[in-house]
Amino acid sequence: MKNLSFYLLTVLFLGLSSLAFAQDITVNSDVDRAPKFKGKPSNPEKFLDKYMNYPEEARLDIIEGVVNVSFMVTNDGKLMEPQIEKSVDPLLDSEALRLVSLMQEWKPAKKGGEFVDARVSLSVPFELSREEKEFFQLLKNKGLKDKMPLFVIDDKIVKEYIRLPQYNVKSIRVMKGQKAIDRFGPEAKNGVVIVTTKRGTPPVK
Numbered sequence: 001m002k003n004l005s006f007y008l009l010t011v012l013f014l015g016l017s018s019l020a021f022a023q024d025i026t027v028n029s030d031v032d033r034a035p036k037f038k039g040k041p042s043n044p045e046k047f048l049d050k051y052m053n054y055p056e057e058a059r060l061d062i063i064e065g066v067v068n069v070s071f072m073v074t075n076d077g078k079l080m081e082p083q084i085e086k087s088v089d090p091l092l093d094s095e096a097l098r099l100v101s102l103m104q105e106w107k108p109a110k111k112g113g114e115f116v117d118a119r120v121s122l123s124v125p126f127e128l129s130r131e132e133k134e135f136f137q138l139l140k141n142k143g144l145k146d147k148m149p150l151f152v153i154d155d156k157i158v159k160e161y162i163r164l165p166q167y168n169v170k171s172i173r174v175m176k177g178q179k180a181i182d183r184f185g186p187e188a189k190n191g192v193v194i195v196t197t198k199r200g201t202p203p204v205k
Helices: 002-014 044-051 056-060 090-101 130-142 177-184 186-190
Strands: 024-027 065-073 079-086 109-111 114-116 118-127 150-153 156-158 169-175 192-197
Touching (some): 056 090, 056 130, 079 090, 090 118, 177 186, 177 192
Parallel strands (some): 150 192
Antiparallel strands (some): 024 118, 065 079, 109 114, 150 156
């Protein structure tokens, strides 16, 4: 348990990042000029990475893969009819559809000097970092996937991963048992890791 606690803290301080990068866009229509995404950011990879919410259940179960989504870019630059072409898992499929549905602003395709509808396919890879996979596999091996301790940073309960460099840590202490439950409520039944920072808690990533 001591090694596990140390690993939990190490993962917390390193900060973990999951990736959803659109690595491949294919136009499935006969056009002279392909449609171009005009969102903010206009780079599809950066857009999907910015708005991606990796499903927590998929993260804990170490589910990864590439979801292919197809959709129509209309002659007035709107995205319509998104659908799954290649499925990985219902959780990732749903998130991929949600992400693609946010991509509503496009410069339409052209053919013969006219704006035309075009069918587009987009690959959305979901990838966990090496640290995340090692961390969640360790929890599985220990039978502790559903027994995570509660993390409290600067008196605030933290339920998401954050970037917290070691130099920003003033103190770390662990509270267990009824004392932890009395102070932080039922969520503290598996213990509490209490962190005090030197410069304030950084934004949640």
